[in-house]
Amino acid sequence: MKKNLIYNLLFITFLFAWSGCGEKTAQTDFDFRYVTSVEVKRPEALDVKTDNFMRTVTIQFPMGTDISETEISITPAESVKMIEPSNTISTYNLTEEASFKIQKGNEILTYRILVHFASLSFEPPSDEWEKRNDFGTLPDYLSVYKYIKSISGKQVQAYIAVADISEEKGRFRVLGEKTGYQTPKQFYENNSRPGIVLNGGYFWSGTSLGLMVRDGQIISGAQQTVYRDYNGTSTEYYPTQGAFGTNPDNTFGAYWVYESGNTLYTYPNPSPNKAGEQPQPIPSSDFPEGAKEWKPQHAIGAGPLLITNGEYKNLWEAEMFDIQSGVGPTANHPRSAIGYHPSGHLVLFVCEGRNKTPNTPGLTLKEVSDILLGIGCIEAINLDGGGSSCMLINGLETIKPSDGSQRTITNAIAIY
Structure with missing residues (x-):
């Protein structure tokens, strides 16, 4: 009995010592910090x-x-x-996959750098916009405001x-097909x-005329062709026109675009076409200068582009949205537009026109741009307007369509 007791005590002591050593080794391996700190400069x-x-590193x-x-500063642990890169302080392009490598003894380890974005609060000026709650229940990432001022006596x-379109919140989608x-x-x-539906880009005879991208697939290409008189002959022009869509870093941008050789390009400036003058070459990877390939997950084309990088543009003449286009850039019309705010919010805009409500003729493109700039949008394009302008909140109309009822259109944009 006594002998068995001694054996048992020895066995328990051995188990305790063995498990204690094992835990210590495992804990040391698990908790070893190869990188002690990371700071974004x-x-x-x-x-x-x-x-x-x-x-x-997230x-x-x-x-x-x-x-x-x-610019990121990385502090490796001792003996690492x-x-x-070889420097502890380096510059990384985080719009692409990024990583760094470290060495501990003979082992080389790779750390991936992961990026997330958080939305900031957004409220338009209270002396210009009134928050409305008369369109039913909306999710917390959607808000609706009505303009409460007059413009130039109108x-x-x-x-x-x-719409807050940060991760796991509002989703931007393009609805419709090519025809x-x-x-x-x-x-x-x-x-x-969807919570919000707004009319989209231009169409003719049931066919979309501009870019439509959904889930990374091009539904309708950006190969715009317009005809204008040149030397007494109806002549083809190939303008780069405005488009709005997603970027790889989950932000949104407004660009002049054209699809060439099955590749969608953006340009820092539009092709300098002008009705009545010799047409510019067909846009490509070489013309206009500065072409960059663009692969948006979701995008809508229309125009003209109104704002990019926080700057007012509205180069409607180069985009061929002159008087013959029907857009009427300097005239009062019902308008629709979409913009992006640096807080991480999309702004969908619509205004009534053609005096469906007395003394409400509508707005010019410059006036729409000023409104969007006034609430802080840094990217924006004009969408189809006139009788097409219509925004629904929970399926309810915001403005009175100028045709007297909703026009049939070929595409639309939505927020879910």
């Missing part, structure tokens, strides 16, 4: 987390931050050295729908009843 980051077990930025040249019936007709109400009812 510029631009400003909201949060930085390092996971030595998963070999990741950085959270305010929505709209330019992360193409992000940087391999790629009464204005205008609304904006503001076909539906009213905005039908788009709403046939597409799972």
Whole structure:
């Protein structure tokens, strides 16, 4: 009995010692910090987390931050050295997949850099916009405001729908196909009843005339052709026109675009066409200068482009939206537009016109641009207007369509 007791005590002591040593070794391996700290020098980051077990660094930025040249300082643990890049402070392009490598002894480890964006609050000026709650229940990431001022003596019936499109919140979608007709109400009812529906780009005889991209697939290409008189002959022009869509970093941009050789290009300036003058060459990878390939997940084309990089543009003449186009850039009309705010919000705009409400003739493109700039939009394009202008909130009309009822259109945009 005594002998068995001694054996048992020895066995228990051995187990305790063995398990204690095992836990110590495992704990040391698990908790060893190959990287002791990571700091974002510029631009400003909201949060930085390092996971030595998963070999990741997760950085959270305010929505709209330019992360193409992000300066990061990495502090390796003792006896750990940087391999790629070799410097502890380096600049990374976080719009693409990014990582760094370190070495501990003979082992080389790769840390991935992951990026997340967080939306900031957005409220339009209270002396110009009144928040409205008369369109039923909306999710917390959607808000609706009505314009409460006059412009140049004109009464204005205008609304904006503001959508937080940060991760796991509002989703921007392009509705419709290359051909076909539906009213905005039908788009709403046939597409799972999105919170916001706004008419989209231009069309003719049931065919979309501009860019439509959905889930990375081009539904309608950007190969715009217009005809104008040149030396007494109807002549083809190939303008680069405005488009609005997603960027790789989850922001949105407004661009002059053209599709050439099955590749969609953006340009820093539009092709300098002008009605009555010799047409410019067909846009390509070489013309206009500065072409860049663009692969948006979702995009809509229309125009003219109104705002890019926070600057007013509205180069309607080069985009061939002259008097013959029917857009009437300097005249009063019902208008629709979409913009992006650096807080991470989309702004969908619509205004009434043609005096459906007395003394409400509508707005010029410059006036629409001024409104969007006034609420802080840094990217925006004009959408189809006139009788097509119609925005639905929970399926309910905001303005009175100038045709007297909703026009059948070929495409629309939606926020879910």
